[in-house]
Amino acid sequence: MTHRRRFLTVFAATTVTAVPGCTGSTGRGSASVEETSEVTMTESQFQPRNVHVDAGTTVMWTNEDSGEHTVTSTSDNWRVDERVPGGETVEHTFEESGVYDVYCTIHGSADLSGMSMKVGVGDAAIESPLGGSGDANGGGYY
Numbered sequence: 001m002t003h004r005r006r007f008l009t010v011f012a013a014t015t016v017t018a019v020p021g022c023t024g025s026t027g028r029g030s031a032s033v034e035e036t037s038e039v040t041m042t043e044s045q046f047q048p049r050n051v052h053v054d055a056g057t058t059v060m061w062t063n064e065d066s067g068e069h070t071v072t073s074t075s076d077n078w079r080v081d082e083r084v085p086g087g088e089t090v091e092h093t094f095e096e097s098g099v100y101d102v103y104c105t106i107h108g109s110a111d112l113s114g115m116s117m118k119v120g121v122g123d124a125a126i127e128s129p130l131g132g133s134g135d136a137n138g139g140g141y142y
Contacts, residue, residue: 031129033120038062041069041084044107046117050129055122058093067106074110075101097122 033050037057040047042064053059061071066086073080077098082090094100100119101112108114112130120126 031131033126033129039117040064041104041115044069044104044115046102046104046115049117049131050120050126051117052120052126053094055097056093056095057121058091059119060089060091062089063087069107069115070103070105072103072105073100074103074112074116075099081105094119094121097124099124099126 031050032048033052034048035053036048036051037053037059039051039059039061040063041061044065046061051059061084063069063084063086068086069084071080071082071084071090071092075098077096078092078094078100080092082092084090098121100121102117102119103110103112104115106115108116112118116130118126118130
């Protein structure tokens with residue numbers, strides 16, 4: 001009986017440890033902000049999800065999928081809505097510091113779920129970077 005109780009205790013502890021990985025965690029603890037001006041659109045995701053550039057930098061989005069995506073602003077500090085056919089690119093020069101929210105109107109939503117990303121410019125820091133690809137807060141299919 002003691003052996004069975006010990007097995008159940010170990011089994012329950014192992015099961016509880018495994019469950020948090022299945023709860024739809026945002027993954028923000030592992031989210032990163034990359035210093036780059038090149039973003040790819042592939043498998044209905046922006047890669048990387050969070051970028052930082054200096055003011056005056058041109059960011060280039062390249063659609064590596066065969067289907068169309070968009071680069072669409074959702075924050076109030078800029079207005080853009082560009083369709084990007086498969087294999088094509090679109091560019092935008094960010095002149096002023098700030099955090100700019102971006103999503104694909106086909107595969108994402110203005111609440112930054114689905115295919116979405118953030119661009120930090122100049123002195124502005126992305127305080128809440130979006131999580132990894134496919135997480136509950138966007139980056140993949142939803």
